[in-house]
Each structure stands twice: as C-alpha cells, then as structure tokens.
Amino acid sequence: MSAMATQQAIVSKTLTVGTLFPYIASTKPIVAVNYDFPGPLIEAYENDTIIVRVINNLAQPTTIHWHGMFQIGTPNMDGVVDVTQCAIPSFSEMTYKFKAQPAGTAFYHGHYLDQYADGLIGPLIIRRKVEPNRQLYDTERILMVSDWYNDVARTKLSPWYLSANNPDGNEPVPDAIVVNGKFSKSLFVTTSNATRIRFRIINAAAFSMFTVSIDGLPLHIIELDQTAVVPYTVSSFSINVAQRVSFYVNLKEFNGTFVPRHMRPIKSVYIRFKADAEMYPVDIKSYIAPYATWHVPYPIFLNPLYLAILSFGSQHSLPKYSVDRTSSSLSSQALPTQKDTNMLSARPFSQVNNRVPNATHRLELVIAIFPDSLNITRGYLNNVTYGSNSNNIINGSGLTHSMVLSKTTPLLYQMATNPRAIAIPSPVRKNNSSLPIIQSDGNGHYLVPYQAVVDILLVNQDDGEHPFHLHGHNFWIIATSDYPQAEQLYSTAYLQRDVVSVPASGWAKVRFLANNPGVWLLHCHIEWHMDAGLTLAFIVGPEQLVAQGYNVTANQQSFCK
Numbered sequence: 001m002s003a004m005a006t007q008q009a010i011v012s013k014t015l016t017v018g019t020l021f022p023y024i025a026s027t028k029p030i031v032a033v034n035y036d037f038p039g040p041l042i043e044a045y046e047n048d049t050i051i052v053r054v055i056n057n058l059a060q061p062t063t064i065h066w067h068g069m070f071q072i073g074t075p076n077m078d079g080v081v082d083v084t085q086c087a088i089p090s091f092s093e094m095t096y097k098f099k100a101q102p103a104g105t106a107f108y109h110g111h112y113l114d115q116y117a118d119g120l121i122g123p124l125i126i127r128r129k130v131e132p133n134r135q136l137y138d139t140e141r142i143l144m145v146s147d148w149y150n151d152v153a154r155t156k157l158s159p160w161y162l163s164a165n166n167p168d169g170n171e172p173v174p175d176a177i178v179v180n181g182k183f184s185k186s187l188f189v190t191t192s193n194a195t196r197i198r199f200r201i202i203n204a205a206a207f208s209m210f211t212v213s214i215d216g217l218p219l220h221i222i223e224l225d226q227t228a229v230v231p232y233t234v235s236s237f238s239i240n241v242a243q244r245v246s247f248y249v250n251l252k253e254f255n256g257t258f259v260p261r262h263m264r265p266i267k268s269v270y271i272r273f274k275a276d277a278e279m280y281p282v283d284i285k286s287y288i289a290p291y292a293t294w295h296v297p298y299p300i301f302l303n304p305l306y307l308a309i310l311s312f313g314s315q316h317s318l319p320k321y322s323v324d325r326t327s328s329s330l331s332s333q334a335l336p337t338q339k340d341t342n343m344l345s346a347r348p349f350s351q352v353n354n355r356v357p358n359a360t361h362r363l364e365l366v367i368a369i370f371p372d373s374l375n376i377t378r379g380y381l382n383n384v385t386y387g388s389n390s391n392n393i394i395n396g397s398g399l400t401h402s403m404v405l406s407k408t409t410p411l412l413y414q415m416a417t418n419p420r421a422i423a424i425p426s427p428v429r430k431n432n433s434s435l436p437i438i439q440s441d442g443n444g445h446y447l448v449p450y451q452a453v454v455d456i457l458l459v460n461q462d463d464g465e466h467p468f469h470l471h472g473h474n475f476w477i478i479a480t481s482d483y484p485q486a487e488q489l490y491s492t493a494y495l496q497r498d499v500v501s502v503p504a505s506g507w508a509k510v511r512f513l514a515n516n517p518g519v520w521l522l523h524c525h526i527e528w529h530m531d532a533g534l535t536l537a538f539i540v541g542p543e544q545l546v547a548q549g550y551n552v553t554a555n556q557q558s559f560c561k
C-alpha cells in the first residue's frame, strides 16, 4: 500500500443555514446554505474525517443528512430529525463528524420537515484514491437538478397536499426546473480546453424524475449512485429522485449531422433534462394549482424540458439550431435508449468487491397511497403510515413498549438507552417460507438482527414510480419488474445503489447486509410521499449498538427539550 493510500485527512467546513431570496424577482424565501443555492461543494477523499459545523440561522429548527454516507459507528450523525437526533434549534449549532465512506457522488440535504424541497441541498463528493475510469476523462462538472416551486413547501405546499382540500392526493407540481440553481437556457457549461468531460448528475428534486441527454454526444456511464461501473454507453438515461449518475463525454465523438450543413460547425449544444410528465397527477399544460400565487414571474405552466448549454471552448454561446431537432444521428448509431431507470445492465467495475452474500432473512413491503378516513392522503408500507401524526391501529399485537417518534427522545436514544426493552418481535419463520421474516411493532419499526442479509421485496400497488432510499447502507438491486431477468443474469455481481426506483404498479427486489447498528430509514425520497408517511425505520442490532459504546453527545442532548 502506498503512503498516500494510508493517509487520512480532516476536512472541515462550516455551513450556515439561512434564508435567501435566490432570484431577483422571487417572492419565495428558500432555505439556503452559505447564502447559496445549491449549497457549497464538500469534497474529501475516502476514509477522510469530515467535520461540518452547521450553524442554524433560521427561525425554525433544522438538521442535515449526508446522503450516501454509511455512518458506520456514527449513527447519531445521520441527521434525521426525531430518528437519530433532536433538531438543531433556531440560532444554535451542531458539529457533524463522520467518515467519508463510501467514495462516490453523494449529496447533503435537509431532513427536517420540507427543508429539502425548500432549497437545503448541496453536493458531497468523496474521491477514490484510485478512481476507476479516471484515465477516460480530463475534467469534471457537477450538475444538480431540482424542482423549483413558487411557494414554500413547509408552510403552503405540504399542508395543502396533506389536507382534506386535496382528496385526490395530487402532489404539488413544480413550477419550473432548475440546474445548479439556474433556470432553463441560463446555465452554461464550458468545456474549456478539455475534450473528455465527466458529468456528475445529482437529482435533488422534491418530485421529478428526468431523462438526461446531450445533443450529438454518446454518454458513457461510469458511476451509479456511488458504485463505479464498467463504461456503459447510452444515448439517454433516466434518473429518479435522489439517484446520482456519472458519465463522461468525448467531444471527438461529437456527431453534428442532426443540424443542416450550413449551420456547422456547431459551437454549443443542449444538455436536456426532460421531466417525466406522466408522473404528474394533472395535465401540466393547463393545470393551475388551487394554492397558486399570481405575483411570481415564473412560468405559470411547467415546461418539462429543461435546457442547459454545453459550450465547446470557453465562450458562452447559445445553440443556433431549433430545440425540436433531436439527435437522430445518435439513434442511427443504434445506441440503446435506457428504459430501466436503475440501469441494472451496467456492471460494477470491481466485481470482486461486489460478491453478493446469500440472504438470511426476508421482508415483503407493499407500497400504497390512499386517503385515510379524514380524506387526508397517506402513504402506506404494509398498511402502516409512518410519523407522529399518524394513528395506526395495532391489531392486537399486545406490544406495550413500542418505539414512538418523539421530539425529545429520538428513536436512536430509545434504542441505546434500553436495547432489551424494544418490543418488536424477532424474525419469524413461517411454514411457507424458507427464510425467517423480519417483524415490526405495527408502527413502522422493524427489528433487524446484526449481520442479517435481508431480501426486501417492494411491491408497488401505486401507479407511480417510487425512489426508495436506505440510510446507513447500500443495497444490491437484484431485479425489478422492468428487468426481472437481472436476478439470473447477474447473480455473481448485482449492482449496488442506495436508491432503487420501484416501477409503477411493479416491484423491486433488493438485498442489504445489516452491518451497521443504529436506526436507519427506508423511505420514498419524493418529499411529498415522505410527508405522507411512506417511510419505515430499521432498528439494526440494538445490543451491538450498546456494545460498540454508543453515547448521546452532550451537544445533541442539549437540543432535546
């Protein structure tokens, strides 16, 4: 091992969370980091120690979640309010300290109410000491795509979504799309002197999934979430909420024949983010939301096609060709249009490290969204909606010490204080099942034995596609209803991600190794569905948590009043 590979640095950063009006004409205040939207880049090498001082200058509490970080041994740094910590009060601060692990493209975002949808996002890049595919590109760019709403999620959109005034459960439809905080046709990405550019795409939207392409250029995918893959070439791909995709382009492969000869050479092309309009609950061409405000100068109707501009060289130049011209030249090269959102046919770069253990336990979760008796939309996993405002009926389970969401005693503290008192049954072996089944307390808390290898079958009874994210781990995606053959085809090396897009009215099967004692959420990453309770918490290895010496820090304890 080289000297460099053993060195571990400390990366320190201060993030000040405050209110910002990001656009001159905007009347909506967002929750911003260091007066920027998105927040500043945090960069480290794998296994470095990241220390982030978070100063809360908001008039409301906050927390920050480090999406994609394992937090092994630091479950209290995961940043999930009421689950791993009490919220950082207004005008207080907290220092997060955790290991930069695993490497890859991650991001950070608020995990307190709807601050994620209200702007609290930023990129977190963990570099590998030896980066696979590094010889294939010269430079890199980060593109963070998100939904823009003219109204504040926390005070307006979410209360409306979860009200009896919205009996159909229509999710708030974004008013625009932004990439790196810029509206369509105003973000220029220059190639400078480089011919081979890596793009790290982070979908930090509250709701939308996108199809991404660049006119005239094949995309060579090299990383999915935080798993490096063997270069896998497509003309376009989809990315669901919270997923990350890295690809590189080589300008020498540029094919400009999609524009007439007299318009060449081409100085710039469009990078397209096409929102999947089918996922919106209404016809976006004519829909005016009942809560809509009229004094905001942004488009009344969402244009699902976002255009960024890739300028060849250092000058900013708008493409001169019509937006309607599609890159027919690419389809003539017979590149596949990637239909499987999870891209399971991309292969892990290091198959050795992806050797998949056999499952020891299983869990089937049925996803549903429907109104409750008060006509309020709820998300359900196995008929249980999660959250302190839910009232699930525990059907004669006889449990008396159920874990409860509490503002003063986060789940993690409950678990660490008295691990033996957690009233969740151990896994049960049913006659018709070869593997023991993970059990819950009837309120969305599932007890997972330490080192269990759990197969989760997510069965989607809803007609929308849902991006499910697991905290504290990644999982192997074994197969989905879009690609059931993957289970047999790739049994030696399934793809590891931390978000799986569960197909509409379909299913996804994932497997994870519970090697990280703590409380870890599994939830739909669409902000509205999380608000509706489409969440559960895995209670992993309570006794191992105590054995590894877990203590609530005084700083965190002081927030719990």
Ligand SMILES: [Cu+2]
Pocket: 465, 466, 467, 524, 525, 526, 529, 534
């Ligand atoms: Cu969802």
